[in-house]
Amino acid sequence: MTSTLAEYRQIGIANTLRRCEIFADMPSQDLSTIAAITVVKSLDKGQYLFRQSDNTHGFFVVQNGAINMHRVNSSGREQVLHVFRAGESLAEETVATDSGYPADARAVEDSQVLQVQKAGFLALVRRHPELALKILSAVGRQFRALISHFDDVTLRHVEGRLANWLLQHCPDRTSTEAVTVELNTTKRLLASELGTVSETLSRTLTKFRQRRLIRQVRKSIIVLSPARLTEVVEAET
Amino acid sequence: MTSTLAEYRQIGIANTLRRCEIFADMPSQDLSTIAAITVVKSLDKGQYLFRQSDNTHGFFVVQNGAINMHRVNSSGREQVLHVFRAGESLAEETVATDSGYPADARAVEDSQVLQVQKAGFLALVRRHPELALKILSAVGRQFRALISHFDDVTLRHVEGRLANWLLQHCPDRTSTEAVTVELNTTKRLLASELGTVSETLSRTLTKFRQRRLIRQVRKSIIVLSPARLTEVVEAET
DNA sequence: CGCAATCCTTGACTGAAGTCAAAATACGGT
DNA sequence: ACCGTATTTTGACTTCAGTCAAGGATTGCG
Helix, strand or coil: CHHHHHHHHHHHHHHHHHCCHHHCCCCHHHHHHHHHCEEEEEECCCCEEECCCCCCCEEEEEEECEEEEEEECCCCCEEEEEEEECCCEECHHHHHCCCCCCCEEEECCCEEEEEEEHHHHHHHHHHCHHHHHHHHHHHHHHHHHHHHHHHHHHHCCHHHHHHHHHHHCCCCCCCCCCEEEECCCCHHHHHHHCCCCHHHHHHHHHHHHHCCCEEEECCEEEECCHHHHHHHHHHCC | CHHHHHHHHHHHHHHHHHCCHHHCCCCHHHHHHHHHCEEEEEECCCCEEECCCCCCCEEEEEEECEEEEEEECCCCCEEEEEEEECCCEECHHHHHCCCCCCCEEEECCCEEEEEEEHHHHHHHHHHCHHHHHHHHHHHHHHHHHHHHHHHHHHHCCHHHHHHHHHHHCCCCCCCCCCEEEECCCCHHHHHHHCCCCHHHHHHHHHHHHHCCCEEEECCEEEECCHHHHHHHHHHCC
C-alpha cells in the first residue's frame, strides 16, 4: 500500500522532470533514479524559494506556478533576472560549488517546484558523466538568456523591450495578421520582468495604442500587425 | 629536435593553464593531455577573438593581455560584460552546446590566449567526469559574476560602481590608510567596464576629488580612506 | 624637440524613465 | 449588487547620465 503511494509519487515527479529540457530525452529508468532524490516543495504566492545567502541543497524544476529570480539593492528596488515557469529549471549551477545561490527567488503565484538534491545528484553524475554535460548545457542556456536580458535592459528602450516581448508571443513576427496576446499576469509583474515600473509600461502601451500598433481589451493585447511591431524593434536607436 | 620544441610548447601551455582556476589543482600529467588539445592564438589590439555568430570550437584561457566581451546594439553602443585578463577563462559554456558564442570578444591590448579545443575536451570529459564538474563550477562563477555586474549596472549609480571598483583594488576596505590604485588601462576602457562613458567617469572622479575621497596623480588614484569610500557604496540610494 | 594623434576634461543641453500623488478602473468576497 | 482593496492610468516633476562640442593635456614618433 505504502509502496504504491511512493510509486505514484515517483511517477508524478518523473512526468514533471520529463517536461524539463535537461531530462527530456533521458531513459525512464534513469529518470526514476532522479525522482528518488527529488522532493516537492509547495510555495504560496509571495513565499521565498531561496535567498542569495542560503546554503544550497540542490537545483529546482518548476512544476507549476511562477518563480521570480531577482536581486534587490539597498533602497529596495528589485531587478528581475528571470521569471521561471512550468518546465524551466533554475539554480543548476549550484550543484558544483558551495557559493550560495546567485540571487533571491520568490513565488509570484502559488507554485510547486521540485528540488533535485545536490548530494544525490552529484553521486549520480559520477556514474553518468553525460548528465554533467546536460547540466552544463542548461547552465549555458541560462547564461546566454541572462546576457540577452542584460543587454535588452541596458541597450534598448522600454519601447523596444515591450515590442520584443509581444512578438515573442506571436506565432509569426513577419505576419500582418492581428494576433491576440493574453496577459495572464499583473501588469506590475510584466513591468518588472521588462526591467521597468508599471507607470512606464502603462505609458508605453498607450503610445502603441495611439500608433495603432495594438488594441487593448481587458487583459488581452491585440497586436494589429506583428510585422509593424518588428519594425519598431529594429528601428530602435 | 622537433620533439624537444613540441615539449617546450606543451610545458609553456601547461604553465599558463595551471594559472587558471579550472586547472589549478590538476595532476601534471592530465594537464599535458589538455595541453595537447590546446592551441595558442595571438591577437593584436582591436582584433576579434570571436563574434557571437561564429561557430564554436572550444573555450579560451587568457595568457596575457585583455579580452573584452561585449554586446552591441543596432546604433553601435556597446555593453561590456566582462574584461578577461591573464588566468581567466571564457566561453566555457560553449563546450556542451552548438549555439554559438554568447557575445562578441575583442582584444583591448595585444594578447595571447589559449584555445582548448572542444572536440578533444569533450572526449576527455567522458573519461574524466570530474572535469565536467570543474567546468560547471567555472561557468557558475561566470554566471554569478555576470549577475553581480548586471545589478551593479541596473541598480546602482555610477558613483557607487566606481567606488566599488576602487575598493576592489584596495587590500582592506575598512582601513583608513591611503592606498594608491594604479590605473593601467585608459579611462575610456575603465568607463566601459563600469557600464558608462568617459565623460561621466571623468565627472565622477572630479566629484570624488572635491569630496576629498581621492587624489589623482597621472594614472594613479590615491584612495584617501577606503573606509569612507565604503560608506559611499553603502549610502547609495 | 616639436607636431600629430589620441585621450581627458568641462560645459551646455537633452532625453528616457523613475517617483510621487491622485484619480479611475477592476475585482473578490459577502 | 455593494463595498473595500488592489491595480492601472494619468499628470507633473525630477534626475541621472548620455551626447555634442570645444579646449587642454599626454604621449609617441619622426
